[in-house]
Amino acid sequence: MKTPAxxxxxxxxxxxxxxxxxxxxxxxxxxAKAVAGEAAVPFFSLSGSDFVEMFVGVGAARVRDLFKQxxxxxxxxxxxxxxDAIGRSRGRGQMPGANDERENTLNSLLVEMDGFxxxxxxxxxxxxxxxxxxxxxxxxxxxxxxxxxxxxPDVVGREAIFKVHLKPIKLDASVDPKKLSAQTPGFAGxxxxxxxxxxxxxxxxxxxxxxxxxxxxxxxxxxxxxxxKKTKIISPEEKKIVAFHEAGHAVAGWYLEHADPLVKVxxxxxxxxxxxxxxxLPKEQFLYQTxxxxxxxxxxxxxxxxxxxxxxxxSTGALSDLERITKMAYSIVTVYGMNAQIGNMSFYDSxxxxxxxxxxxxxxxxxxxxxxxxxxxxxAYERTKALLLKHRAELDILAKELLEKEILFQADLERxxxxxxxxxxxxxxxxxNGSMDxxxxxxxxxxxxxxxxxxxxxxEETKS
Ligand code: ZN
Numbered sequence: 001m002k003t004p005a006x007x008x009x010x011x012x013x014x015x016x017x018x019x020x021x022x023x024x025x026x027x028x029x030x031x032a033k034a035v036a037g038e039a040a041v042p043f044f045s046l047s048g049s050d051f052v053e054m055f056v057g058v059g060a061a062r063v064r065d066l067f068k069q070x071x072x073x074x075x076x077x078x079x080x081x082x083x084d085a086i087g088r089s090r091g092r093g094q095m096p097g098a099n100d101e102r103e104n105t106l107n108s109l110l111v112e113m114d115g116f117x118x119x120x121x122x123x124x125x126x127x128x129x130x131x132x133x134x135x136x137x138x139x140x141x142x143x144x145x146x147x148x149x150x151x152x153p154d155v156v157g158r159e160a161i162f163k164v165h166l167k168p169i170k171l172d173a174s175v176d177p178k179k180l181s182a183q184t185p186g187f188a189g190x191x192x193x194x195x196x197x198x199x200x201x202x203x204x205x206x207x208x209x210x211x212x213x214x215x216x217x218x219x220x221x222x223x224x225x226x227x228x229k230k231t232k233i234i235s236p237e238e239k240k241i242v243a244f245h246e247a248g249h250a251v252a253g254w255y256l257e258h259a260d261p262l263v264k265v266x267x268x269x270x271x272x273x274x275x276x277x278x279x280x281l282p283k284e285q286f287l288y289q290t291x292x293x294x295x296x297x298x299x300x301x302x303x304x305x306x307x308x309x310x311x312x313x314x315s316t317g318a319l320s321d322l323e324r325i326t327k328m329a330y331s332i333v334t335v336y337g338m339n340a341q342i343g344n345m346s347f348y349d350s351x352x353x354x355x356x357x358x359x360x361x362x363x364x365x366x367x368x369x370x371x372x373x374x375x376x377x378x379x380a381y382e383r384t385k386a387l388l389l390k391h392r393a394e395l396d397i398l399a400k401e402l403l404e405k406e407i408l409f410q411a412d413l414e415r416x417x418x419x420x421x422x423x424x425x426x427x428x429x430x431x432x433n434g435s436m437d438x439x440x441x442x443x444x445x446x447x448x449x450x451x452x453x454x455x456x457x458x459x460e461e462t463k464s
């Protein structure tokens with residue numbers, strides 16, 4: 001926008017639009033605003049839902065209005081937030097005849113984008129967290145043909161974001177942005193801002209002069225698990241079950257080579273359903289091999305297996321664990337073609353509409369799939385039980401300590417049951433030792449394009 005001639009003099013055309021793609025809270029809107037600020041041009045911002053109205057033609061008229069204004073003020077930047085509200089692919093995931101109005105709005109957006117010349121100086125930025133549902137016409141060359149991916153920050157990025165949000169806060173000397181960023185894997189910028197604010201509020205409530213590390217710990221717990229329920233009455237028996245359940249996850253993960261390293265485990269009751277949680281540090285990883293998936297599954301089984309071993313009875317506390325395991329097992333067999341009996345087949349259909357109930361395989365295959373999935377899950381459970389029986393002593397130690405302290409960090413585990421038997425330093429250790437200077441680059445290859453939501457979840461906490 002500053003020197004358009006530099007790019008057009010060789011005959012190139014300046015792109016009209018770019019799509020900012022990323023999960024909520026990663027700062028897409030802030031980035032668009034910053035771009036406009038940097039270029040020192042006017043900035044028009046609208047949300048996709050602003051165009052969606054009950055009245056016929058209003059949305060399309062608003063699009064025309066917006067572009068008319070933009071052309072008058074050119075050069076400028078138009079920013080459309082949540083573009084999926086209007087840009088959803090036409091004729092997909094809806095009943096016939098429904099929502100014609102939205103389609104009209106989308107059509108007029110396409111027409112307007114084609115209508116203005118590339119030298120008009122208007123650049124359109126749009127943000128979405130669902131690029132997969134967008135109409136392919138929107139993504140064609142000359143429209144939003146550039147996708148800028150804005151992912152959740154890694155450990156180095158989080159430290160930088162913490163430093164920004166810590167600035168206005170009165171800090172105690174104990175507060176270390178490095179440690180904070182290591183304890184908040186998977187947090188987006190908005191959540192980090194939330195942690196800083198919560199910490200300040202917690203410290204104020206405790207009548208402190210400055211915000212210290214303990215306030216930040218409590219704020220992180222609160223953002224992950226919801227409000228601490230001091231009044232929630234849990235019987236000692238239940239508390240014991242929760243302690244062994246979470247200790248089971250921790251021990252299983254400790255002795256499985258490919259499991260994500262544990263950050264902390266807590267049995268402070270929080271929120272609606274979570275009686276405890278274990279927080280892990282997910283690796284920056286895009287490809288998973290079978291043994292890695294199996295280790296992940298075993299770690300998730302750690303809770304139920306521990307209950308089974310210790311009490312000889314199982315509880316409903318493993319619901320979300322089991323949900324995750326079942327999804328993983330079905331993905332292994334039907335999505336990633338990683339099962340020998342079913343073979344190198346994937347029944348995943350990236351083009352399928354939301355109302356597609358047809359299964360692309362026969363009943364006989366369906367039966368085989370169910371059998372294989374059950375085999376995988378049963379195998380993983382037996383393996384987990386065997387592992388925990390082998391480390392029964394460690395399980396008891398951790399559960400006992402959890403009942404006393406309620407929260408255990410990775411360092412506590414090392415103190416209680418020794419170092420993890422796998423040589424590789426975790427990112428967490430590298431980082432807390434201060435030995436990590438440069439940013440780790442995930443090895444992304446073009447082959448790594450796996451549909452994101454189908455990947456085994458890398459979510460950091462398993463609520464149970
Ligand atoms: Zn669990």
